[in-house]
Amino acid sequence: MTRNYGKIYAGPQALWLTVFFAAPLAIIVAYSFMKRDLYGGVLPQASLEAYRSLANPTLLSVAWRTLWVSFIATVFTILIALPCGYSIARSGNQAMRLFLVIVPFWTNFLIRIYAWIAILGNEGFLNDLLKILGLRTNSVQFLYNQGAVILVLVYMYLPYAILPLFSTIDKFDFTLLEAARDLGATRMQALMKVLIPNIRGGLVTAVLFTFIPIFGAYAVPLLVGGKDAYMLGNVIADQVTKTRNWPLASSISMGVTVLTGLAAVIFAATSRRTAQHVVEDSGIGPLSATAGIPSGGQA
Amino acid sequence: MKKLRLHGAYRAVRATLKGIRPLPPRISGSGPPATGRKGHAKRRRGIAVSDFVYWAVIAFLFAPLVVLFAYSFNSSKSGSWTGFSFMWYERLFLGSGLLWNAFGNSAIIALGSASAATLLGSLAAVGTSRYSFWYRPYVKSMSFIPMILPEIIVGVSLLVFFAGVGLKLGLLTVWIAHTTFNIPFVYLLVSARLEEFDPSIIEAARDLGATEVQTLLRIILPITMPGIASGFLTAVTLSLEDFVITFFVAGPGSTTLPLFIYSAIRFGVSPVINALSAVMVAGTVLLIYPARNFLKAYAAH
Incomplete structure (x- = not known):
């Protein structure tokens, strides 16, 4: 009988994630039930103040906007990604078509945001073009509104949706159609009643991979949205680094975490899939050695 | 042989339309090999629509990168094009x-x-x-x-x-x-x-x-x-x-x-x-392009 080495192998990782992942989250939970101290930090007193202040109208409107933007951006992303994945799966040159999706995806996250600033900015490419064509004499403000945020979010997360959709559509037996x-x-009935139910797993993965990171978006609303298009991620960051109201930041984080967890539970229930399937569907797995597809998602 | 396969497909579709999930095609043996499937990929109107969306998406994904690339050779700092120059690359590396x-x-x-x-x-x-x-x-x-x-x-x-x-x-x-x-x-x-x-x-x-x-x-x-x-x-x-x-x-x-x-x-x-950005995008392409065949192997799999 061999000894149980499992504990020894898994021990270091378990310890690391306990200290640097579980403990910090536990601190957030604890802080959300405490009173704020004046210059950052918390007073060790139990209090529901942070949760009560969640109900302020400004915060609620940001929360509503975050949900709305995430919903709209996810819907657009999936609706565009679905025919894309289908097209790649049915193409005779899948490798080339995947390659074309992966190149922009692999380009640095901030550079892709920056590219949109260079296009939509007041002195950007689009305004330049409009002036050259004589359509405008003064600059149009394309940036710093909700529309710009949705556009850039769709741009950022399209590949996250295309890749899992492609990999499940590719496994689909087209003779069924x-x-x-x-x-x-x-044709429509065939697609809706035969194709869609058969690729449900990939569809759920794609929705999750776009909705969750968009819901926690920080950089995109900060850089192309401005104050009027701030999302919950920006509020959390401001409360931590500027206002230094850590209990409030913690309680908002709790809200975001609970909603994310809820989405994950719904996902697990509807698709009966494990993390492993998600990795396979996402295309992170076998591809990553060669293409290094990043995932998890930042925004 | 092909007839047999189609028969399996019929049963699977019947089952699906009735709301019963068929066995996964690979296991039930109704799924033809990848090459056979390519043969079925006849060009029809619906497929052309999805191809159109695909190429539009590729244009959308690449457009910002192309703009960045072009402007990296602009001789002035402002958004307007004033002439060709390598000065920003010089600034970047030196x-x-x-x-x-x-x-x-x-x-x-x-x-x-x-x-x-x-x-x-x-x-x-x-x-x-x-x-x-x-x-x-x-x-x-x-x-x-x-x-x-x-x-x-x-x-x-x-x-x-x-x-x-x-x-x-x-x-x-x-x-x-x-x-x-x-x-x-x-x-x-x-x-x-x-x-x-x-x-x-x-x-x-x-x-x-x-x-x-x-x-x-x-x-x-x-x-x-x-x-x-x-x-x-x-x-x-x-x-x-x-x-x-x-x-x-x-x-x-x-x-x-x-x-x-x-x-x-x-x-x-x-x-x-x-x-x-231009250097990084070029680097990305150079890194992934040789791996294209692995993509193909993966895609075929």
Whole structure:
């Protein structure tokens, strides 16, 4: 009988994640139930103050905007990614088509945001173009509104949705579509009743991979949105670094975490899939050695 | 033969239309091989629509990069085109000490955190795949949660934690943070690899008298090498990319490349960043292009 070495192998990782992941989260939970100290930090007194102040109208409107922006951006992303994944899966040159999706995806996150600032800015490419064409004499403010935030978020997260959708559509047996047509289904019926239910796993993965990072977005609303398009991530960051109201930042973080957790639970229930499947569907797995597809998602 | 296959497909569709999930095609044998499927890919109107969307998306994805690339050769600092010039590339390679300093930090953090995460994650994957012990479920769930939690939460909680234990923000805290978010990816990729091979090989090695260390180094390590390598590369990539978490845990002197770009953007559009972007995009293409065939192999699989 061999000894149980499992504990020894898994020990270091378990310890690391306990100290640097679980403990910091536990601190956030604890701080959310404490009173704020004047210059950052907390007073060791139990209090629900932080949760009560969640109900202020400014915060609620930001929360509502965050949900709305995440919803709209996710819907757009999925609707565009679905035919894309289908097109790649049915193409005779899948490698080339994947490559074209991965290049922008692999480009540095901030550089992609910066590119949009260079295009939409007051002295940017688009305004330059409009002036050259004589359509405008003064600059149009394209940046710093909700529309710009949604546009850039869709841009950032399209590949996160395309890759899992491609990999599940690719496993789909297309003769089923022909069979459905032969049995009298219209093209639309065949797609909706045969294709969509069969790729549900990839669809759920794609939604999760776009909605969750967008919901926690920080950099995109900060750089292309400005104050009027701030999302919850920006409020948390401001409360931590500027206002230094750590209990409030913690209680908002709790809200975001609970919602994220809820999404993950719904996901697990609807798709009965494990983390492993998610990794496979996302295309992180076998691809990453060669293409290094990053995932997890920052915004 | 083909008729038989089609018959299977009919039954599967009938079952689906009735709301009963058919067996997965590969198992039921109704799925034709990949080459057969290509033959079915007749060009019809619907397919053309999806192709149109695909190429529109590619144009959308590349347009900003093309604009950056073009403007990196602009001779003036403003948005308007004034003439062709290499001056921003000169500035990038010769006059941007801080940028290269940040690049150095990024490289150190990426290699350091990927190494640590690969070591911890691979060992844990071996442990949880072969043994069961009381905290195995804990390890498994703890390796999934950091992946789905928004980065801002991870960043803020680490910042509060470091402040609590009195650790000064710097390269060390950035390294700790990056190792933390890299571990789950390595763990999952190595676990996936370990699931693929026949565990009786390990039993055979043990029966032939191999010690635990010998089994680990001479059997498990070579077999899981592809998983370990892809875990390491993924970790390096994620580390080089990360902005949000780093933003919270970096201190003076530990500026990484994304943080440097961020501060440059805050000062407005800078053509040096255009030049840097062009170099980075070109680097990306050069790195992935040779791997195209692996993409194809993966896609065919």
